[in-house]
Amino acid sequence: MTKLAETVNRFPSGGQKVLQTVVRYLLMILLALFMFGLILLIAGKDPLASYKDIFSSTLGSTRGFSEVIVSMIPMLITALAVALPFRVGLINIGGEGQLFIGAAFATFGALTFSNLPAWLLLPLMALLGMLGGALWAFIPGYLKAIGLVNETITSLLLNSVAPKIIGFLILGFWHSPRDTVKTPSFVDAARLPTFFGTRIHLGLVFGLILLIAFWLVMKYTRWGLEMRAIGSNPQAAKRNGISLAKYLVIVMCLGGGIAGLAGMVQVSGFYGTLFPNFSMNMGFLGFMICWLAGADPLGIVLMAFVVSVIYSGGNLLQLTRGLPYAVINILLAFTLFIVLARPTFFKGKKS
Amino acid sequence: MPGTPASRPIPKPIVSMRGITKSFPGVLANDHLDLDIYASEIHALLGENGAGKSTLMKILYGFYRCDSGDILFDGLPLAIRSPHDARLHQVGMVFQDFSLIPALSVAENIALFLPHLPSVLNLKAINQRILEISKRYDLQVNPRAMVSQLSIGEQQKVEILKLLLAEAHLLILDEPTRVLAPHEVEALFKVLDSLRQDGYAIILITHKMKEVLECADRITVLRGGHLAGTLLRSEASEDKLVALMFEKKMASLQINRTPLISESQAPLLELSAAGTRAEGLVPGLKDIHLKVHPGEIVGVAGVSGNGQKELGDLVLGMIKCVRGRKFLFGRDSTHLSIQQVRKSGVGFIPENPLSMAISPFMTVLQNMALTRTWSYARAGGLRMDWKAVKGEAERTMQALEFSFPLYVPARSLSGGNLQRMVIVREMTAQPRLIIASYLTRGLDVQSTIAARQALVQARDNGAGVLFISEDLEELFSLSDRLIVLYEGTIVGSFKPDETNIFEVGHLMTGSVVQNDKIS
Numbered sequence: 001m002t003k004l005a006e007t008v009n010r011f012p013s014g015g016q017k018v019l020q021t022v023v024r025y026l027l028m029i030l031l032a033l034f035m036f037g038l039i040l041l042i043a044g045k046d047p048l049a050s051y052k053d054i055f056s057s058t059l060g061s062t063r064g065f066s067e068v069i070v071s072m073i074p075m076l077i078t079a080l081a082v083a084l085p086f087r088v089g090l091i092n093i094g095g096e097g098q099l100f101i102g103a104a105f106a107t108f109g110a111l112t113f114s115n116l117p118a119w120l121l122l123p124l125m126a127l128l129g130m131l132g133g134a135l136w137a138f139i140p141g142y143l144k145a146i147g148l149v150n151e152t153i154t155s156l157l158l159n160s161v162a163p164k165i166i167g168f169l170i171l172g173f174w175h176s177p178r179d180t181v182k183t184p185s186f187v188d189a190a191r192l193p194t195f196f197g198t199r200i201h202l203g204l205v206f207g208l209i210l211l212i213a214f215w216l217v218m219k220y221t222r223w224g225l226e227m228r229a230i231g232s233n234p235q236a237a238k239r240n241g242i243s244l245a246k247y248l249v250i251v252m253c254l255g256g257g258i259a260g261l262a263g264m265v266q267v268s269g270f271y272g273t274l275f276p277n278f279s280m281n282m283g284f285l286g287f288m289i290c291w292l293a294g295a296d297p298l299g300i301v302l303m304a305f306v307v308s309v310i311y312s313g314g315n316l317l318q319l320t321r322g323l324p325y326a327v328i329n330i331l332l333a334f335t336l337f338i339v340l341a342r343p344t345f346f347k348g349k350k351s
Numbered sequence: 352m353p354g355t356p357a358s359r360p361i362p363k364p365i366v367s368m369r370g371i372t373k374s375f376p377g378v379l380a381n382d383h384l385d386l387d388i389y390a391s392e393i394h395a396l397l398g399e400n401g402a403g404k405s406t407l408m409k410i411l412y413g414f415y416r417c418d419s420g421d422i423l424f425d426g427l428p429l430a431i432r433s434p435h436d437a438r439l440h441q442v443g444m445v446f447q448d449f450s451l452i453p454a455l456s457v458a459e460n461i462a463l464f465l466p467h468l469p470s471v472l473n474l475k476a477i478n479q480r481i482l483e484i485s486k487r488y489d490l491q492v493n494p495r496a497m498v499s500q501l502s503i504g505e506q507q508k509v510e511i512l513k514l515l516l517a518e519a520h521l522l523i524l525d526e527p528t529r530v531l532a533p534h535e536v537e538a539l540f541k542v543l544d545s546l547r548q549d550g551y552a553i554i555l556i557t558h559k560m561k562e563v564l565e566c567a568d569r570i571t572v573l574r575g576g577h578l579a580g581t582l583l584r585s586e587a588s589e590d591k592l593v594a595l596m597f598e599k600k601m602a603s604l605q606i607n608r609t610p611l612i613s614e615s616q617a618p619l620l621e622l623s624a625a626g627t628r629a630e631g632l633v634p635g636l637k638d639i640h641l642k643v644h645p646g647e648i649v650g651v652a653g654v655s656g657n658g659q660k661e662l663g664d665l666v667l668g669m670i671k672c673v674r675g676r677k678f679l680f681g682r683d684s685t686h687l688s689i690q691q692v693r694k695s696g697v698g699f700i701p702e703n704p705l706s707m708a709i710s711p712f713m714t715v716l717q718n719m720a721l722t723r724t725w726s727y728a729r730a731g732g733l734r735m736d737w738k739a740v741k742g743e744a745e746r747t748m749q750a751l752e753f754s755f756p757l758y759v760p761a762r763s764l765s766g767g768n769l770q771r772m773v774i775v776r777e778m779t780a781q782p783r784l785i786i787a788s789y790l791t792r793g794l795d796v797q798s799t800i801a802a803r804q805a806l807v808q809a810r811d812n813g814a815g816v817l818f819i820s821e822d823l824e825e826l827f828s829l830s831d832r833l834i835v836l837y838e839g840t841i842v843g844s845f846k847p848d849e850t851n852i853f854e855v856g857h858l859m860t861g862s863v864v865q866n867d868k869i870s
Binding site: 220221222223225226228229232233235236237238239240241242243 | 667669688689690692693694699701706707708709710711712713717720721722723724725727728732733734735
């Protein structure tokens, strides 16, 4: 696990490397598109026309572009929920579960305090969402800190518990009078404001601010320094007087809190209601994006954007080209392979 | 109970090593060593840690390759390039940490090691052979048992069986008794004795005097990579061996000792009946009573693995004090966190800087700040004052006359520079109590003197030092008081001029305390 964190800590995050990073990612994505094109050819479809479809349905129109941004919002936040614990060597695969619990807490706020004005209700929901995610992450974090169980496995297992709890709450208590599988629609005060007449909502600002804060904290603050020390050599950090156990619990809870916020953002900003399978695997996608980006904030933005394009475009391919929706997973998998092969793949280019 | 050397007509050695030289960066581990091994003998290789015993044997086993020198088998020089070559020439070795696979059964582990393993295993036949051999040499193990379920002693039996089934005739055992209980040691020696009678040659790497005298036929003593002497059992005595192991060397550094110790002053560190939990193979500390006063260097002698690391960690708070109490600067500190201990004024120089003190992928300067992030943090932690870190570190570097780059990743530093970096970091905090383990490991002569000077200076300014080392000469020249650790207990406590290197050497190897242990 230390090794992973080492990789992360070696990854450039300085301003002068921004351009280099962007170019490198673009090259990798082109390669992934080329390989996916071969698959499309084998399936008897025209790759160029397919890419044109994807492009025009996503980046080619204002509406398409805004939809890409909308689906990117939860990815940004859940990726950060993985990136932060990553820096101290923790593997948080529990983003999915933390997102569920966060959404449940936020929904509780929305349903219970629906009389409050928006300026009070929304922060309350955000706090509740973070609290829920943090509580869910506390379990693996604490068990790890006392040296009992590996957080990777506990956080993963808790992912299958959280949706059951949501189902129980919705079906048992929260469902609307007319529909048993979802809650009543939230009141307007419980909805995040949207911009420019699109579906882009305030969650985007949350995500970007958090990413910038993450970058600043890691680079400049005492806590960032101590976290990097833990990620780089936990034993030495402990001997140097950095309280390892405290950091493990707190950072895991922070990661969970961020994932919980993603849950709140989805129910409040996107759906305006809570239903059992609302997450659409955003927690897992966040994990993948974080890995693809090497837990680097700028990389997370780029990768979230790319994955979001692929995701939104995939819907369209299904309609226009008669391709099964699953082909999109092939493209995602190619992207994953190529980006993860990066260390050796582009070695010759590095100075 | 000395074993009787098998009387035979002057035999030819089955293996001879001639002029073996091997250097590692900064260390000459073996310097023109010669060694002859005969059939039907137990040959003990004796020496302190770092004397070059294991290196020499790993060369014979093909694990390392020597820089120069020859290995002769029955008089013919042969190149041993890998353990595989060594096994073909019937050499087998049992390492300190065993190499068994816990998830496999005994028979499977042994089968894996056989030189000509067929594609389809005949485990029945292997089981049969295991049972035969284990009966013959009293190495009883159940071939079907999982290795993970075996005790350490049983695992060792499996390791030996493995070599026997692979038809090794020269068995090298690296500190085989380190992990065994007394009755297991006895049983092992019986096994070795019967192997010897069947013509096997056995090399026993050890630093325990008592065992050597109990079972070896011939004894070769190494010291600092040199051959100190080879004795027959009949010529050897404890005193002779201790003299060979710890020859008094000329002190390379004279330190003016101004006795500053004032026992009347309250101790900086006091351990009273402190004990730790045993972990794995390492014995915990038992009933430690220790005081370190201001202006005093307390040397801790002992062969590594006898509780020195635990002692340092106990003071630092890295491991729990499960019995007794720990007082720092007059305050009960039994349950303080490491951060609180460090804040109260404790500096810690661990035995291995790379794994225990630094973050390899951070820069040297960042590493400099790690032990005292609180004192360099500004604006409540939002900002770090790197200028202050740099200024303070450079001041200490100047005082010690150390120099190393500050803006490179710590892992790019050499071992010596890493050690300098840790010394600078710890001294910058001006600790009132310093725990220094193997302070001068990896340092050149000049830096060694500077590092020792730094400790003496700190002591002269009223700090207390707990100085853990295996270098007796260093301990004697620096310490104001000496304690000796053996198997987790303090077996001796002296002023350096009340004792001598030989007495301490005896205590370190456990040869005198034998009587105490029974009671």
